[in-house]
Amino acid sequence: MQMSGAQMVCEAITAEGVTTVFGYPGGAIMHVYDEVYKQNGFKHILNRHEQASVHAADGYARATGDVGVAMVTSGPGFTNAVTGLATAYMDSIPLVVISGQVPSQLIGTDGFQEIDAVGISRPCTKHNFLVRSLEELPRVLKEAFYIARSGRPGPVLVDIPKDITVDIGEFVYPDSVDIPTYKPTYKGNKRQIEKAVEAIKKAKKPLLYLGGGIVLSNASDLVRALAKKTQIPAVETLMARGVLGAKNPLLLGMLGMHGNYSSNMAMSETDLVISLGARFDDRVTGKLSEFAKYADIIHVDIDAANIGKLVDVDYPIVGDITEVVEAMLPQLDGIDTDRFEAWRNILARYDELHPQSYVDSDEVIKPQWAIERIGELIGEDAIITSDVGQHQMWAAQHYPFDRPRQWINSGGLGTMGFGFPAALGAKMAFPDKTVINITGDGSILMNMQELVTAAEYKIPVINLILNNHFLGMVRQWQTFFYEKRYAETDLSFQPNWKALAEACGGIGYDVTTKDEFDAAVKDAIAQDKVCFMNVIVNRFEDVLPMVPSGGALFNMMLPQKVEEPKETK
Amino acid sequence: MESSMNTRRVISVIVLNESSVLARITALFAGRGYNIESLTVAPIPESDMSHITIATNGSARVMEQITKQLHKLIPIYKVIEHEEMVEKEMVLIKFPIEEHLSDIGALCSAYNGGIVNVGKEMIIAMVADEPKRIKHFIEAAGRYNPCEIVRGGVVAIER
Numbered sequence: 042m043q044m045s046g047a048q049m050v051c052e053a054i055t056a057e058g059v060t061t062v063f064g065y066p067g068g069a070i071m072h073v074y075d076e077v078y079k080q081n082g083f084k085h086i087l088n089r090h091e092q093a094s095v096h097a098a099d100g101y102a103r104a105t106g107d108v109g110v111a112m113v114t115s116g117p118g119f120t121n122a123v124t125g126l127a128t129a130y131m132d133s134i135p136l137v138v139i140s141g142q143v144p145s146q147l148i149g150t151d152g153f154q155e156i157d158a159v160g161i162s163r164p165c166t167k168h169n170f171l172v173r174s175l176e177e178l179p180r181v182l183k184e185a186f187y188i189a190r191s192g193r194p195g196p197v198l199v200d201i202p203k204d205i206t207v208d209i210g211e212f213v214y215p216d217s218v219d220i221p222t223y224k225p226t227y228k229g230n231k232r233q234i235e236k237a238v239e240a241i242k243k244a245k246k247p248l249l250y251l252g253g254g255i256v257l258s259n260a261s262d263l264v265r266a267l268a269k270k271t272q273i274p275a276v277e278t279l280m281a282r283g284v285l286g287a288k289n290p291l292l293l294g295m296l297g298m299h300g301n302y303s304s305n306m307a308m309s310e311t312d313l314v315i316s317l318g319a320r321f322d323d324r325v326t327g328k329l330s331e332f333a334k335y336a337d338i339i340h341v342d343i344d345a346a347n348i349g350k351l352v353d354v355d356y357p358i359v360g361d362i363t364e365v366v367e368a369m370l371p372q373l374d375g376i377d378t379d380r381f382e383a384w385r386n387i388l389a390r391y392d393e394l395h396p397q398s399y400v401d402s403d404e405v406i407k408p409q410w411a412i413e414r415i416g417e418l419i420g421e422d423a424i425i426t427s428d429v430g431q432h433q434m435w436a437a438q439h440y441p442f443d444r445p446r447q448w449i450n451s452g453g454l455g456t457m458g459f460g461f462p463a464a465l466g467a468k469m470a471f472p473d474k475t476v477i478n479i480t481g482d483g484s485i486l487m488n489m490q491e492l493v494t495a496a497e498y499k500i501p502v503i504n505l506i507l508n509n510h511f512l513g514m515v516r517q518w519q520t521f522f523y524e525k526r527y528a529e530t531d532l533s534f535q536p537n538w539k540a541l542a543e544a545c546g547g548i549g550y551d552v553t554t555k556d557e558f559d560a561a562v563k564d565a566i567a568q569d570k571v572c573f574m575n576v577i578v579n580r581f582e583d584v585l586p587m588v589p590s591g592g593a594l595f596n597m598m599l600p601q602k603v604e605e606p607k608e609t610k
Numbered sequence: 611m612e613s614s615m616n617t618r619r620v621i622s623v624i625v626l627n628e629s630s631v632l633a634r635i636t637a638l639f640a641g642r643g644y645n646i647e648s649l650t651v652a653p654i655p656e657s658d659m660s661h662i663t664i665a666t667n668g669s670a671r672v673m674e675q676i677t678k679q680l681h682k683l684i685p686i687y688k689v690i691e692h693e694e695m696v697e698k699e700m701v702l703i704k705f706p707i708e709e710h711l712s713d714i715g716a717l718c719s720a721y722n723g724g725i726v727n728v729g730k731e732m733i734i735a736m737v738a739d740e741p742k743r744i745k746h747f748i749e750a751a752g753r754y755n756p757c758e759i760v761r762g763g764v765v766a767i768e769r
Contacts, residue, residue, distance in 0.1 A: 163634060164641045168684040173629070188684060222626050222687040346678035349671070 042213075046175050047072040047206040050139060053182035055082030056214050057137075059110045061101060061469045062086070063094040063462075067114025068154055069141030072206040077112075086469065086498055089490035091118050093462035095125020095196075096488070099134050100466025103449045104424060106259060108135045108189050109466065115141045116154030119200075120161065124456060127165035129196040131453025132280065133257055135189040136196035137182075142171065144204040158200040167195025172202065175210040187218040192225025193344040194257055225343065229360030229368060237315075237339045237356040238372040244313035244337075246384040247273045250296070253280025253452065254318015254342060256445040258362040264317060265289070267366050272378035274388055276304040278319050280452045283442035293388060294397060297325040298588045299434045302395035302597060303388050305588065308333055309595040310387075316340045318362045321351040322453070331593035341365045395586070397438055398603045403555075408432060408507040408578040409439050411558060415477060415505065416441040418562055423475045424467045426450065428460035428484030431513035434584040436479045458487025464502040465495055475503070475566055482508040482532055485573070489541070495571035496546030503565045504573050509580045510535065517583050521598075538575035547571040616667050618647070620692045620766045621677065623662040626685040627653060634683050635662065644668060644676050648699075648763035659687060665741070665764045694769040700738040700762035701748065707731050709754045717754075721747040732757070 044052070050073050054062060063086045066074040077085050088094040091113045098109030113122045119140045129136045143152040159171045168188050170181045178201070185197040241247055255264050261284045268275055268291045275285055276296040285292040294301035296308050308314070314336045319325070326332040329351060339356040340348045348357045358365055399409040412435050415423070425440055426449040427433040433450055442448050449467055451459040460478040468476040478485075485506050495502060512530040519527050539549025548570050550561040558576060565572045585600040625631045632651060639646050647665040654661050666676060673691065680689045705714055707730065714735055718724045721744075723737030737747050741764055748759060 159630060160633070163637050171630070220684065223684050344682070346675065346682055349674060 042211070043209055044212045045072065045076070045207060045209050046178050046201065047076040049178050049212050050182065050201070050206070051076045051080045051082060052212060053179065053186075053214055054110055055080070057108060057186045059083055059108065061466075062110045062112060063088055063097040063101075063466065064112030065091050065094055065114065065118060067118045067141065069115035069143055069203045070112060070118070070139070070206075071141075072203065073112065073139065073141065073201075084469075086465070086494065088462060088465075088494050090488065091121035092124050092458070093488050093491050093494070095122045095136065095138060096128065096456075096459050096462035097466035097469075098136055098138070099125060099129045099459075100426060100449055100463030101470045102129075102134050102136055102466070103463070104446055104467035104470045106446065108137055108186055110137050110139070112139045113141070114154065115143055115158070116156050118154075119156060119158045123161060123165065126162055126196045126198065128451050128454045128456040128459060130165045130167065132253065132451065133194050134196065135194035137185045137189050138196060138198050140198060140200045141206070142200045142202045145202040146204070148202065158198065162198045165196075166198050167193075169198040169200065171200045172205055175205050175208040178205060179212055179214055183215045184218055184220060188220075188223065192223075226345070226359045227343070227361040227364050229341065229358040229365040231368070233356060233358045234365060234368050235372065237358060238369055240313055240337060240339060240356060241271065241273070241315065241373065242376060245380070246311050247271075247313040247315060247381065248307050248311035248336075249273050249275035250308070250314050250316040250319050251275055251277045251281040251284050252317060252319025253278060255281055255284050255362050258318060258343070259445075260318075260362040260366055261285075261445040263363060263366040263370070267370060267373075270370065270373055271376055272381055272385070273315070274307060274381075274385055276300070276307060278322070278325055278452075279437050279450070281319070282437055282440075282448040283445045286443045287441035288443070293392065295437055296594070297322075298327065298590070299438065299584050299586065300588075300594070301392070301397040301438070302586055302599065303391040305586070305594040305597060306391045307388050309593070311336045314338045316342075317366070318342060320347045326351065327588045327592055327594040331595070395599055398600055400601055400603055402579065405579045406553070406555060406558060406576055408435050408509070408582055410555070411505065411507060411576055411578065412436050412439040412479065414555075414558060415479075415562065418559070419475050419477070419566070421447075423447070423477055424449065424464075424471060426460045426464040426467060426476065426478045428478070428480040428487075429455045429457045430481050430484055431509075431517065431582070431584050432479050432481045432484075432507045434514075435507070438584075457484040461485060461488045461491045461502070461504060464504075465491060465500050468500050468502050477503045477505055479505050479507065481513060482506055482510060482535065483512040492542060492545035492547050492571060492573070499569055500571060501569045502571055503562075504571070506538065506573060506575050507578050508535075508538075508575055509578050509582065511580065514584070520581070520583070521587075521589070538573045542571070542573035547573060550574045552576045616669060617673070618665065618667045619673055620695060620697060620764055621664045621666060621680070622690040622692065622766060623664065623680055623686060624654070624688040624690075625660050625662060626687065627658050627660050628685055631660070631685045632662070634685070635664075635680065638679055638683065639666075642675070642679060644672065648761070650763040650765055663763070663765050690768065692766055692768060695766045696769055697740055697764055697766040698738055699741045699744045699764050700736065701744050702760045703735050703748070703751055703756045704758040705733040705735065705751075705754050705756055707733060709733065714751075714754055717747070717750055723747075
């Protein structure tokens with residue numbers, strides 16, 4: 042069929058089953074937008090900033106597991122999208138971002154709104170394309186989606202010069218992809234898997250170290266089965282919250298810089314780390330020479346480059362978590378689960394000694410209380426997104442995540458301003474779920490223009506602003522490590538949150554008591570409008586436990602002990 | 611301790627012949643802080659691939675990362691870390707015409723090379739040999755007042 046390059050873009054997006062595209066038009070991408078106007082294969086959401094478009098596509102991808110799509114114009118449109126690409130890249134999120142480029146003959150002449158998009162995005166995309174001719178466009182689009190979702194997923198940029206979107210040619214969307222240089226490994230090496238299973242059977246104090254790769258591989262049920270069958274205790278990384286489910290008795294909690302005591306102690310004392318889809322990030326390991334010092338390490342990862350990058354691995358397995366765990370399960374038939382009982386008991390004692398706790402208050406709302414309360418009120422039904430900072434860590438520590446893809450946050454890059462647009466993406470994918478962005482008074486302002494987007498398209502997401510009038514996480518570091526010199530972290534000057542939300546077509550709530558909190562949450566869920574819920578919380582609350590940067594995991598700053606048992610959370 | 615020792619390695623990378631593939635490789639080295647000592651590229655005859663030879667150095671862990679990270683780039687077909695190889699490098703040197711032609715000729719032939727061009731004002735010599743011997747040759751050529759030296763970078767082939 043004969044059609045323009047612009048039409049090919051729309052046809053490809055529809056053929057890939059994408060239902061919602063996020064973007065922002067401009068000169069170089071106008072022909073594509075002209076076709077967006079004419080088609081009805083997908084819905085388009087006009088964000089009010091390109092960064093938000095990419096985060097929204099990212100939120101859509103994280104919530105569904107499908108490829109998210111964003112569309113931006115050349116020059117500043119593209120450069121605004123870079124933070125979105127980098128965020129998705131660090132967390133291995135499948136995205137296809139279409140950017141307009143100046144016409145082919147203008148490339149290299151410093152044309153209006155020209156920037157070297159493939160050059161800039163090279164280190165923050167899995168792959169990128171500058172389309173050279175109309176003939177290659179259908180193949181490039183097909184490959185972009187394939188590369189984004191296969192292997193270790195990641196964002197792919199397709200930069201299309203304006204003339205190519207105008208040209209008319211034959212369109213046949215390829216059924217399959219053949220890239221001779223790109224063949225991801227899915228099946229783990231059989232012999233290596235056998236050896237790993239033997240090691241599991243011989244271990245005395247094994248530990249499942251669960252990472253975001255499990256979510257990406259949709260392997261949570263298999264991993265739950267593995268834990269159940271072996272009765273091996275487990276720790277989750279920030280990206281893996283929800284994999285095992287908060288109610289699972291084998292789950293110790295989250296490990297790392299703000300991990301709980303039993304998780305970090307388990308990692309410090311284990312004799313066998315079974316790492317599934319985790320990448321030994323510095324926020325997880327703390328001081329590397331002290332990390333899992335007494336353990337052999339099984340590392341299952343689809344990306345060979347992650348294996349042996351930071352720690353020496355005894356049982357490397359390159360492959361997809363789903364395939365590898367499927368292969369492991371039958372080999373573990375009849376495993377002696379009593380063998381690990383003493384180990385489980387030790388860890389249970391650690392948890393009794395220093396549970397994940399905080400001292401609640403009746404005078405002021407504690408941020409941890411607010412998060413736990415949301416968990417009690419909505420729990421399983423909610424999709425929680427977050428920005429970056431203290432609120433993010435409290436959410437990860439205290440929300441009862443029950444399933445994968447329930448928790449959406451920027452883990453690798455730590456992008457403030459991610460949560461609100463990501464919530465829009467998640468809500469578009471799951472309109473029946475309550476979507477809550479747990480945010481802070483710092484982060485929310487970084488993409489607050491999305492109030493307008495959310496109001497226009499009636500995307501009723503709840504922004505729960507845990508407001509401590511500080512850039513809280515940086516303030517916490519300043520308290521601990523910079524002798525309380527609060528350099529540029531005091532946010533005492535604040536907008537009128539309620540008025541701000543209302544000015545953009547949303548709803549605002551000012552909350553200072555627990556009763557107001559409950560009432561505001563109930564009201565916000567019932568409304569079909571976006572809201573800002575300004576919750577004034579304890580100003581100097583710290584995220585604890587905390588492993589100081591570069592310290593060993595077992596050297597934690599611990600929270601104050603809760604004295605009265607009735608207040609124990 | 612061996613793993614933390616910096617060693618020189620030569621890597622061959624077979625890539626799809628497409629635009630910006632070289633940029634992807636050099637950007638990877640720059641972005642991740644790896645060293646490039648020399649780099650040569652040429653198309654492989656009768657194929658749509660190119661052969662890139664990179665001389666680099668780093669610890670065993672860094673070398674492993676270089677290989678794995680290179681392999682992750684989509685247009686890269688194969689990464690070969692050479693153990694047993696024949697390694698050659700070429701150098702062109704320009705000398706003023708006042709220098710002794712026969713001395714320079716003798717020096718070049720000692721390093722498997724020769725004089726390739728003699729003009730009104732200069733002599734051009736070429737040598738192709740192992741990188742270490744090229745270094746020696748350049749040192750030896752120093753006494754004939756070379757006015758320009760161009761090294762070609764390492765090419766290697768598995769033995």
